[in-house]
Amino acid sequence: MQNSFGQAGGAQAQTPPMRQARSGPRRAIHPWPLRVMHWLNALAIVMMIGSGWQIYDASPLFGFTFPHEITIGGWLGAAIAWHLAFMWLLAGNGLFYLLWGFASGHFRRKFWPLSVAQALRETGAALRLQLPHRRGVYNAVQRLLYAGVIVAAALAVISGLAIWKPVQLWFFTDLLGGYFVARYVHFFAMVAITGFLAIHLLLVALVPKVLPPMIFGGKAEEDR
Amino acid sequence: MKKLDLPRRKLLGRALALGAITALPACNYDDPANPDLADKFLLAMSRWNDRVQAALFSRHTLAPTFSAAQITEPPRFNAFYDISQAPVVDPASYQLELSGQIQEKAPWSLAQLRALPQESQITRLVCVEGWRVIGQWAGVPLGSFLKRIGADTTCRYVSFKCADGYYSSIDMESALHPQTLMALDFLNAPLTPAFGAPMRIRIPTKLGFKNPKLVISMNVGNVYTGGYWEDQGYNWFSGS
DSSP states (O other), X not given: OHHHHHHHHHHHHHHHHHHHHHHOSXXXXXXXXXXXXXXXXXXXXXXXXXXXXXXXXXXXXXXOOOOGGGSSSSSHHHHHHHHHHHHHHHHHHHHHHHHHHHHSSHHHHHHOSOOHHHHHHHHHXXXXXXXXXXXXXXXXXXXXXXXXXXXXXXXXXXXXHXXXXXXXXXXXXXXXXXXXXXXXXXXXXXXXXXXXXXXXXXHHHHSGGGHHHHHHOOOOOOOO | OOOOOOXXXXXXXXXXXXXXXXXXXXXXXXXXXXXXXHHHHHHHHHXXXXXXXXXXXXXXXXXXXXXXXXXXXXXXXXXXXXXGGOOOOOTTTXXXXXXXXXXXXXXXXXXHHHHSOOEEEEEEEEOTTSOEEEEEEEEEEHHHHXXXXXXXXXXXXXXXXXXXXXXXXXXXXXXXXXXXXXXXXXXXXEOOGGGTSSOEEEOTTBOGGGSOSSEEEEEEESSOOOOTTGGGTOOSSOBO
16 A cells, blocks of 8 residues: 555656756745635635625525624625625636646646545545655645545536526536526535535644645655 | 644634634625725626626527426515515506607506517526526516617616616616516416516516516616615626
8 A cells, every 4th residue: 555655656756856957946836826826716715605605594505504704795785796706716716727737737747646546545544644745745635635626616616607697608507407406516516615625724724834835835845 | 743733823813814804895785875995896896797797698598488387386475575565556547657768758557568469488587595486477578668669779778666666777688688578467367566566577587686576667778777776786787
């Protein structure tokens, strides 16, 4: 088991030193476009979830509402205004991120290969505190979570468009099984993102050294 | 295993900073007459969203229609007052007043409106709150009525005033959409007061609050007149 993800890590880490030989200084763990997009996205996500909870409370899908104190907007009209203002930041920034991720090779380098089996093995190792953290290299659990939250965010945007424009953008609404179902898809996309956020923030709190590189860039480790 | 060193003060500081950001938009549009910075930002974005929705809108894209079996029973009442307070307009003395860029401004009685060709549709009404109902409305297509009275359809707005003090306005493109009705009937019977009698505007390509009930006057013009909810912060176009 050690061997299998040791190999994966080795294969992952071999690309950066070769590039460094040409470019001189060591690569940042998080290049600047990623850092800018990360914090713009953080703002957008907080605003979208907070205002979304307020909108949910106007017509709850389930037998509960979100406490008023943790929602954004104060009332339905303002919450919708915040939601429909920050949707542009979420979707625009997200679109840039996807284009940049594919064009720069970021997704291929950081997220590939995706393996559920390996993620499960590494979760076991992490729970036994046997999973090493390598700066700038994502383990299988991280790769799966980060790829998963991108899918959830894309689903949130598509289901959001399906609810916002069920007539003009009917193809999104039809794709998701109609307006009624699209509301549930939108809700559960939020649940997935919120769940990711809880794990994400917990891990940052437990391993706070990962935070400065997301602000200042940091330096990737040499291959070991 | 590395010892965990939580910088608690830093974390607390960050949590507080995050709280401050989210507290900033704690409550907006409190006082529409005196917009603060956040309100101005939201209004600017709302005007932008109006333009995007107008660009997305097509008179040829029809709202979905449904079968009689899918009609929501009982229909759901919604207004800014309780159902018991819905005003009753006498159908015999009802007059639809016309004003603005219209050639023939003579008021219309209910009997005159009923004498015009009627259309029936089973469509979905989506509320801004998120819920939706399916109903059957019948009445005069607004586009054909506007042409009949010689309205200038190059104008930007069609505005409505209602017997209950409600008011709203829509873009001309939506007014000319083939599914936009001056509805007189619901489920093959005349509208009841709570659901807009004697006449309501039914627009399946817009949210429910853009479907004014108890309409007593109509204006065609180029001056933006807003609406009851729109003036409090709801997006004006609110198309579906």
